[in-house]
Amino acid sequence: MRPTGAFPSTRMRRMRRDDFSRRLMRENVLTANDLIYPVFVHDKPGREAVAAMPGVERLSIDELLKVAEQALELGVPAVDLFGVPDPAAKTADGAAAWDEDGIVQRAIRALKARFPELGVITDIALDPYTTHGQDGLPDDSGYILNDETVDALVRQSLSHAAAGADVVSPSDMMDGRIGTIRAALEDAGFIHTRILAYSAKYASSFYGPFRSAVGSAGNLGKGNKYSYQMDPANSDEALREVALDIAEGADMFMVKPGLPYLDIVRRVKHELQVPTYAYQVSGEYAMLKAAAANGWLDDRACALEALLSFKRAGADGILTYYALEAARWLKAGA
Numbered sequence: 029m030r031p032t033g034a035f036p037s038t039r040m041r042r043m044r045r046d047d048f049s050r051r052l053m054r055e056n057v058l059t060a061n062d063l064i065y066p067v068f069v070h071d072k073p074g075r076e077a078v079a080a081m082p083g084v085e086r087l088s089i090d091e092l093l094k095v096a097e098q099a100l101e102l103g104v105p106a107v108d109l110f111g112v113p114d115p116a117a118k119t120a121d122g123a124a125a126w127d128e129d130g131i132v133q134r135a136i137r138a139l140k141a142r143f144p145e146l147g148v149i150t151d152i153a154l155d156p157y158t159t160h161g162q163d164g165l166p167d168d169s170g171y172i173l174n175d176e177t178v179d180a181l182v183r184q185s186l187s188h189a190a191a192g193a194d195v196v197s198p199s200d201m202m203d204g205r206i207g208t209i210r211a212a213l214e215d216a217g218f219i220h221t222r223i224l225a226y227s228a229k230y231a232s233s234f235y236g237p238f239r240s241a242v243g244s245a246g247n248l249g250k251g252n253k254y255s256y257q258m259d260p261a262n263s264d265e266a267l268r269e270v271a272l273d274i275a276e277g278a279d280m281f282m283v284k285p286g287l288p289y290l291d292i293v294r295r296v297k298h299e300l301q302v303p304t305y306a307y308q309v310s311g312e313y314a315m316l317k318a319a320a321a322n323g324w325l326d327d328r329a330c331a332l333e334a335l336l337s338f339k340r341a342g343a344d345g346i347l348t349y350y351a352l353e354a355a356r357w358l359k360a361g362a
């Protein structure tokens with residue numbers, strides 16, 4: 029006996045039956061154009077493995093150039109540079125962050141000289157450069173000072189723009205930094221330098237492997253970033269943050285972390301209609317790699333599914349440690 033109602037005139041499985049009809053009704057697609065590759069540049073020769081991030085290494089500038097060439101060949105539009113300074117260069121005020129001969133500034137110049145067409149994004153925050161591992165400058169009680177930190181971030185941004193960065197990317201969550209950096213860039217004539225704002229950056233525990241990668245984990249110790257990064261419980265607050273960064277002159281807007289925050293990606297894209305990016309952070313990468321290493325998950329299939337999910341949620345691009353690997357998988361085909 030057939031049930032009454034829409035069945036069987038509506039059989040959802042008809043369109044799923046064959047490859048051709050599945051392809052015809054596919055709503056979202058992931059391509060190399062959607063990917064940004066984060067790289068750690070250190071101030072020493074060669075490569076160094078990063079704990080808890082299999083396949084990720086800290087790179088010398090020479091090695092960075094090789095990786096940049098691969099990114100170009102694979103059609104990945106941009107790399108995002110994270111500096112790993114010599115521990116001896118760390119200070120309480122993080123001044124190495126705006127040293128014109130600092131590791132990131134030299135890396136930018138080397139990249140733009142050799143591969144001018146590859147987009148160069150740079151992280152703006154003090155944590156790799158400070159002895160306390162915070163993204164900003166603490167007062168005597170340990171509270172991170174807002175406006176003093178913004179002044180430091182402006183210096184760091186100007187030094188990156190002067191070295192040739194295409195996009196500066198403040199990941200610190202201070203108030204007013206986007207507008208202040210934008211004004212300083214305009215005043216200095218860097219009118220083409222884009223700002224990728226980490227507008228909705230949460231105080232997440234998924235950043236653990238990254239803090240080891242840039243060498244800030246030990247310095248931060250039991251410290252936390254709750255007074256500036258967002259509470260994972262909140263969603264409306266993320267929209268206010270993005271709205272402020274729109275008003276302050278950012279060009280691109282980041283939600284971070286990624287997969288646990290797809291609802292935020294969705295709201296930002298659909299309520300504010302701005303170029304929206306998601307950061308699949310170190311802990312998300314580590315989870316997939318660890319399960320794959322145990323034979324519990326299929327790395328390729330799960331990584332591509334996670335990356336496609338960002339597109340479905342509305343992201344225009346994804347910052348991911350999988351960028352080169354995913355681009356290779358996509359190139360090789362299903």
Ligand code: PBG
Pocket residue numbers: 151152153154155163199200234235236237238239253308309310311
């Ligand atoms: C800090 C910064 C962090 C990440 C990027 N920039 C860590 C933090 O906020 O403590 C994390 C990225 C990742 O986990 O992959 N400016």
